[in-house]
Amino acid sequence: MNKLYVWVNDSLIPSEEASVNISDLAVQRGYGIFDFFETVEGKPVFLEDHLDRFFRSAVLMRLGVKQGRDEIRNRIMELIKKNNLGDSGIKIILTGGFSPDGFSIAEPNLIITQQEFQIPRAMLEKGISIITHEYQRQFSDAKTLDYLQAIWLQPVLKEKKADDVLYHSNGLLRECPRANFFIITKDNKVLTPGSEMLKGITRKHVLEISAGMYETEARDVSMDELRNAKEAFITSTTKNILPVVQIDGRTLGDGMPGEVTRTLAKEYNRIIYGS
Amino acid sequence: MNKLYVWVNDSLIPSEEASVNISDLAVQRGYGIFDFFETVEGKPVFLEDHLDRFFRSAVLMRLGVKQGRDEIRNRIMELIKKNNLGDSGIKIILTGGFSPDGFSIAEPNLIITQQEFQIPRAMLEKGISIITHEYQRQFSDAKTLDYLQAIWLQPVLKEKKADDVLYHSNGLLRECPRANFFIITKDNKVLTPGSEMLKGITRKHVLEISAGMYETEARDVSMDELRNAKEAFITSTTKNILPVVQIDGRTLGDGMPGEVTRTLAKEYNRIIYGS
Numbered sequence: 001m002n003k004l005y006v007w008v009n010d011s012l013i014p015s016e017e018a019s020v021n022i023s024d025l026a027v028q029r030g031y032g033i034f035d036f037f038e039t040v041e042g043k044p045v046f047l048e049d050h051l052d053r054f055f056r057s058a059v060l061m062r063l064g065v066k067q068g069r070d071e072i073r074n075r076i077m078e079l080i081k082k083n084n085l086g087d088s089g090i091k092i093i094l095t096g097g098f099s100p101d102g103f104s105i106a107e108p109n110l111i112i113t114q115q116e117f118q119i120p121r122a123m124l125e126k127g128i129s130i131i132t133h134e135y136q137r138q139f140s141d142a143k144t145l146d147y148l149q150a151i152w153l154q155p156v157l158k159e160k161k162a163d164d165v166l167y168h169s170n171g172l173l174r175e176c177p178r179a180n181f182f183i184i185t186k187d188n189k190v191l192t193p194g195s196e197m198l199k200g201i202t203r204k205h206v207l208e209i210s211a212g213m214y215e216t217e218a219r220d221v222s223m224d225e226l227r228n229a230k231e232a233f234i235t236s237t238t239k240n241i242l243p244v245v246q247i248d249g250r251t252l253g254d255g256m257p258g259e260v261t262r263t264l265a266k267e268y269n270r271i272i273y274g275s
Numbered sequence: 276m277n278k279l280y281v282w283v284n285d286s287l288i289p290s291e292e293a294s295v296n297i298s299d300l301a302v303q304r305g306y307g308i309f310d311f312f313e314t315v316e317g318k319p320v321f322l323e324d325h326l327d328r329f330f331r332s333a334v335l336m337r338l339g340v341k342q343g344r345d346e347i348r349n350r351i352m353e354l355i356k357k358n359n360l361g362d363s364g365i366k367i368i369l370t371g372g373f374s375p376d377g378f379s380i381a382e383p384n385l386i387i388t389q390q391e392f393q394i395p396r397a398m399l400e401k402g403i404s405i406i407t408h409e410y411q412r413q414f415s416d417a418k419t420l421d422y423l424q425a426i427w428l429q430p431v432l433k434e435k436k437a438d439d440v441l442y443h444s445n446g447l448l449r450e451c452p453r454a455n456f457f458i459i460t461k462d463n464k465v466l467t468p469g470s471e472m473l474k475g476i477t478r479k480h481v482l483e484i485s486a487g488m489y490e491t492e493a494r495d496v497s498m499d500e501l502r503n504a505k506e507a508f509i510t511s512t513t514k515n516i517l518p519v520v521q522i523d524g525r526t527l528g529d530g531m532p533g534e535v536t537r538t539l540a541k542e543y544n545r546i547i548y549g550s
Contacts, residue, residue, distance in 0.1 A: 006297065008297065015297075015298070016296070018296060018297045019294035019295055019296045019297060020294055020295065020297060020302060021291070021293060021294045022281065022283065022290075022293045022294060022295060022368070022386050022388065023290070024302070025426070026301055026302045026305065027295060027299070027301045027302065027307075027368065027370065027386070027420075028368070028420070029420055029421075029422035029423075029425075029426060030301065030305025030306070030307065030419070030420035030421050030422065030423065031305070031422060031423060031426050032302075032305065061423070061427060062427060062430065091377075093297070093302065093303070095302065096426065102366075103422070103425075103426065103429075104426075104429065105426060105429075111297050111302070113297065135413075138410075138413075138423055138424060139423060139427070144305070144423055145302075145303070145304055145305035146304075146305050146421055146423055147304035147305065147306060147378070148304075148305065148306060148336075148413060148414060148419055148421055149413060150304075150378075151300070151304060151306050151371065151378065151379075151380060152336065152337060152414070154378075154379065154380075155337065
């Protein structure tokens with residue numbers, strides 16, 4: 001693999017030299033936010049949406065971003081040029097900064113990294129299996145560094161041979177740790193939770209597509225509605241639309257990705273990949 | 276100030292050179308645990324209790340500690356000798372390690388830092404003012420790096436001119452972000468929450484002292500009991516026993532630290548400082 005470069009504040013440096021002092025509030029207190037987007041053939045996908053959300057997360061978590069939006073966009077473009085990857089993922093992390101007392105927010109550190117990866121350009125034919133887990137993310141409208149629950153659950157997923165986990169709280173669906181969740185009702189309504197979860201960029205664009213084709217609602221979705229759902233899928237930057245065919249060991253429909261999911265995935269992929 | 280040394284894994288280095296690569300799971304996902312104890316005149320206070328809790332937190336959060344207990348204790352002693360401070364605080368952080376995929380737990384990084392500080396050896400005469408806030412810490416029995424809520428609330432405390440915040444959930448008291456909470460009822464019962472919060476080392480020793488002097492219970496304590504309390508105090512490594520005299524703008528009793536609080540503080544300080 002080629003040596004990859006990353007930004008740490010104003011320095012574009014090889015990733016193995018990229019470090020932060022241990023006084024950073026991310027190391028001391030897990031405090032920070034981030035965003036993540038993909039590049040396809042060297043071009044960022046929905047970059048402005050992700051920058052919108054990055055700055056919104058920063059405001060929600062009281063982090064001042066020293067760099068302007070143009071400056072961050074320029075650094076991203078310079079990083080893409082320097083690393084010269086094809087398809088990739090780019091992560092922008094903003095930490096709480098070097099805090100003298102280890103508790104107060106300081107001047108944030110801005111880190112931008114890139115890693116190579118290829119997202120399958122056709123929808124996965126098989127679909128995935130998920131389990132459900134009671135949990136409500138704190139500061140759910142911000143993309144914070146808090147993934148304690150998600151990381152802690154990984155061995156549980158492995159044990160239950162599940163691919164992902166769906167959080168729910170007070171009888172309502174929320175989200176997967178790194179994806180949003182959609183169901184399709186028996187009468188072809190497309191539903192996704194409307195609050196108390198991170199509003200994904202893929203979710204946003206899928207909602208737009210879906211609204212033109214099906215009755216579509218972003219609102220509270222109950223566990224009962226999940227049990228009665230005909231189809232389900234998750235959406236994320238790294239997975240696009242990914243069908244869910246098993247939930248807590250129960251198979252949805254005939255165990256194959258359903259028609260509405262296929263139709264939406266086809267349309268979404270056409271927008272992202274132009275084919 | 277003298278140059279302070281810290282341990283980063285096997286290296287004892289000046290703190291300004293102490294850094295972790297940005298691929299560490301603390302920077303990527305806020306994942307890690309820690310513990311914190313004080314030294315008085317160069318001697319660790321309740322070190323074995325803190326090591327017990329450190330290893331328990333690690334197990335709860337699925338982090339493997341490569342170093343043995345004796346090795347960590349030896350490093351602490353070497354750090355104390357090297358920095359040669361009098362009274363200080365020592366923090367042991369265990370992060371999720373350098374994670375190739377930025378999501379899976381790797382070999383943890385062990386960081387041990389020390390900072391000078393003096394805890395007032397007599398109980399504060401004035402007492403503090405607190406506000407209450409609905410919140411339940413996740414993985415509450417582990418001392419994780421998750422202080423999102425506490426750090427986010429700091430401007431709120433400032434605005435309300437409060438010194439600390441008491442979390443409560445479902446009508447029950449939990450804890451302060453960095454301290455445990457006790458109340459004294461009108462009939463001199465000493466009560467502190469018994470579950471769903473971090474079990475502090477100071478709390479443990481105060482409970483032992485209190486059980487020999489007053490009717491003492493560690494069990495669910497309701498917001499109603501808080502409203503009817505005669506006295507209240509918090510306990511922590513950096514604050515020992517600190518009286519609370521105002522809660523959400525309401526003054527407790529005559530606004531002065533009460534008799535039970537004073538008695539317990541005097542006894543606790545005698546154990547810690549021998550006077």
